[in-house]
Amino acid sequence: MGSAGKVSSKDVAREAGVSQATVSYVLNDVPGVKISPDTREAVLAAAKKLNYHPNQCARGMRLKKAMSVAIVSDRDISSLRFMRVLEGIEAVLAQRNYSLTLCFDKWHESHEAQHVRYYRANRVDGAVFVFANTSDEHYAYLTEHRIPFVVIQSHLATDLPNIVKSNLDTAILAALTDLRQKGVTSIGFLGRASCTEADRRFGGYVRALRRLGLYESQESLLIPVSGDTDRDLVTTLDEYCGKHARLPRAILCETARMGFCLLRYAARMGIRVPSELAVVAIGSSSYAELSFPALSTIEGPLYDMGATGIRMLFDIIEGRSPQTPVVLDWSYMPRESS
Numbered sequence: 001m002g003s004a005g006k007v008s009s010k011d012v013a014r015e016a017g018v019s020q021a022t023v024s025y026v027l028n029d030v031p032g033v034k035i036s037p038d039t040r041e042a043v044l045a046a047a048k049k050l051n052y053h054p055n056q057c058a059r060g061m062r063l064k065k066a067m068s069v070a071i072v073s074d075r076d077i078s079s080l081r082f083m084r085v086l087e088g089i090e091a092v093l094a095q096r097n098y099s100l101t102l103c104f105d106k107w108h109e110s111h112e113a114q115h116v117r118y119y120r121a122n123r124v125d126g127a128v129f130v131f132a133n134t135s136d137e138h139y140a141y142l143t144e145h146r147i148p149f150v151v152i153q154s155h156l157a158t159d160l161p162n163i164v165k166s167n168l169d170t171a172i173l174a175a176l177t178d179l180r181q182k183g184v185t186s187i188g189f190l191g192r193a194s195c196t197e198a199d200r201r202f203g204g205y206v207r208a209l210r211r212l213g214l215y216e217s218q219e220s221l222l223i224p225v226s227g228d229t230d231r232d233l234v235t236t237l238d239e240y241c242g243k244h245a246r247l248p249r250a251i252l253c254e255t256a257r258m259g260f261c262l263l264r265y266a267a268r269m270g271i272r273v274p275s276e277l278a279v280v281a282i283g284s285s286s287y288a289e290l291s292f293p294a295l296s297t298i299e300g301p302l303y304d305m306g307a308t309g310i311r312m313l314f315d316i317i318e319g320r321s322p323q324t325p326v327v328l329d330w331s332y333m334p335r336e337s338s
Contacts, residue, residue, distance in 0.1 A: 007052045008052075009024060009027070012043065012046045012047050015049065015050060016039075016042040016045070017042065018039060018043060026040050028097070066122050066124050066125045067097065067098055067099065068098060068099045068101050068123065068125065069089075069093065069098060069100055069101065069124055069310065069313065070102075070103045070118055070124040070127040071089065071103065072103045072104075072127050072132050072134075073104065073129070074104060074132055074133050075130070075131050075132070077104075080284055080285065080286060081131070081300070081302060084303050085302050085306035086130070086306060087306060088304060088305065088306025088307035088309075088310070089306040090306075091306075091307060092306075092314075093310060101118060103127070110137070110138050110142070115127040116142075116145075116147065126149055126317055127148070127149045127150075127313075128309050128310060128313055129149065129151045129152065130152045130309075131152065131154070132151075136158060139151070139158070139160060148313060149162065149313070149316075150162050150163070150309045150310070150316070151163040151164070151309075152164045152165075152309040154166050154168075154300065155200055160325065161321070161323055161324055162316060162322050163325045164308050164325070165305075165326075166305065166327065167327050167329050168204050168282070168300075169200075169208070170329050170330070171298045171299075171329060171330035171332045172201075172207075172208045172252070172282070172332075173204075173207075173208040173211060173212075175208075175296070175298055175332045175334075175338070176205070176208040176212055176214075176252070177208075177212065178332065178338065179250050179280070179338060182278075184249050184250045184278055185249070186218065186248040186249040186250065187209070187250045187252060188218070188220065188221065188223050188248035188250070188251045189205045189222050189252050190223045190233075190251050190253045190254060190258050191222060191224070191225065191253070191254030192224070192225055192254060193222075193224035195224070195254070201254050201282050202222065205221075205252055206221065218248075219244065223248075223251070224236065233261045233265075237262070237265050241269075249276075250277070250278035250279070250280070250338070251277065251278070251279055252281075252282065253280065254281075254282060255281065256282070256284065256285040256288065256295070256297060257283075257285075258281060259279055259281025259295050259297070259337075260281075260287070260291060260295065262279050262281075263295060273293055273337050274336070274338055278338040279296065279337040280297070280298065280337070280338050281297050281298070282297070282298045283297065283299070283300075284297065284300060285297065288335065291337075292336075293336030294335035294336040295336075296332075296334045296335045296336075296337045296338035297332075297333045298330055298331070298332050299330060299331050299333055301329065301331070305328055308328065
């Protein structure tokens with residue numbers, strides 16, 4: 001073993017019964033070098049047994065890479081949405097022995113941006129924008145200066161090929177089709193009062209109703225919530241019931257939080273779910289299976305968006321530029337509430 005008890009690649013090679021070069025090929029995932037599955041497994045097992053971690057600085061200098069990627073966002077990083085994307089990114093980074101560098105700075109000029117300065121200082125090899133509120137002008141700046149980047153955004157009106165986004169319409173249609181097959185034809189939408197068909201959640205709901213031939217039969221479409229609090233939602237539901245006598249037979253909620261609030265409102269009012277009211281919410285929540293009844297949801301492909309985005313970035317870094325955006329589908333997760 002190396003000096004001061006440090007484990008070296010030579011120790012791993014000895015443990016695995018291979019050459020030091022083979023250890024380097026396996027741990028650095030060198031392209032174009034054929035390594036048998038048994039040999040690769042032996043090297044990885046030896047590295048794990050000896051708790052060996054390659055020297056990232058030395059490796060970066062040898063490969064002329066920073067071995068780190070900037071993750072750029074202006075969102076709450078503690079949110080489930082952001083963390084699921086980050087999990088997908090980290091899984092791919094770990095396979096390549098890369099690290100990530102979080103960047104949350106605000107900038108007025110593109111050259112002042114933290115991720116741009118880090119790239120020029122060889123501290124990162126590129127950037128992934130995760131639900132970041134970034135201008136087309138900044139993307140143009142990065143393109144002009146050949147700074148590798150990828151955009152992960154649920155919906156973005158841009159011609160960029162290096163973007164990973166998602167399609168929500170198919171999953172909404174699947175949810176409403178499931179309700180229709182159960183004999184439910186009265187389906188309302190609980191959402192912000194400002195919702196229009198230009199919003200992809202409400203718009204997807206309206207398009208699904210039309211596809212199923214249910215649009216014209218709805219007594220009302222939007223159940224508008226005027227405020228941001230749970231109390232505002234309860235007031236909205238009370239007012240709706242006072243005007244229409246009862247809630248629609250099913251309600252699609254704009255967010256998972258609205259879905260949970262609706263379940264609580266139904267329990268308080270003695271409305272049985274799902275026999276009297278079916279509830280489906282758009283959005284991911286780690287508590288969906290824990291509610292009573294378990295909340296049916298339409299969930300975004302967050303983990304896959306992260307993994308796909310970082311793989312796209314590595315393709316760009318290695319000279320393989322994407323030609324078209326990648327679009328991933330949301331999924332309908334039926335549970336007890338529908």
